[in-house]
């Protein structure tokens with residue numbers, strides 16, 4: 344399995360966003376997590392497509408776009424056009440997730456489905472075969488720098504079992520409160536794409552990115 348760190352720019356210094364992204368990219372991190380919030384699905388508003396388009400010009404990383412918006416199907420086309428590589432929609436926000444996932448694939452992008460901490464894995468019963476990635480929220484979405492919710496570890500484990508039982512290779516991304524104290528538990532439970540916002544961006548962005556990138560590379564090496 345492939346393990347990736349996906350640093351969330353939500354915790355970056357937006358006055359120096361380009362520099363922050365370059366610092367992360369230069370360490371060899373492949374993914375960049377981009378949180379779009381609408382102030383409706385979640386309480387906060389983050390940023391939108393002009394920002395994604397601007398940073399697309401200066402980065403070759405895999406743009407992992409997490410849409411925390413109501414009726415995300417309204418924005419799938421624009422998200423793709425802005426430069427997303429992976430488009431993740433929330434099951435709770437979307438009336439027709441099957442159709443939305445098809446639309447993402449028709450645009451040539453990878454599709455992710457996200458579940459809030461207390462949303463049941465049963466939401467995936469008929470969707471799992473259709474998605475490239477499941478994003479399990481490990482905090483309630485809306486803000487960076489929150490505390491990991493411990494019951495989510497069992498949920499990650501249960502999902503990895505479900506994926507294996509169906510003979511799939513689906514990625515499990517965990518998002519929220521991932522740092523040195525929680526990383527081992529989510530890896531052991533079966534997550535392979537790890538979002539980290541406040542644990543990466545800040546005073547020592549490059550150093551933090553390198554630390555977690557190496558940790559995941561070593562984990563991958565030891566779990567072949």
Ligand SMILES: O=C(CO)[C@H](O)[C@H](O)COP(=O)(O)O
Nearest residue numbers: 484485487488519520540541
């Ligand atoms: O989707 C999110 C919040 O809704 C972010 O990706 C998350 O906040 C990452 O930040 P941190 O690692 O600091 O918890």
Ligand SMILES: [Fe+2]
Nearest residue numbers: 378409518538
């Ligand atoms: Fe996110």
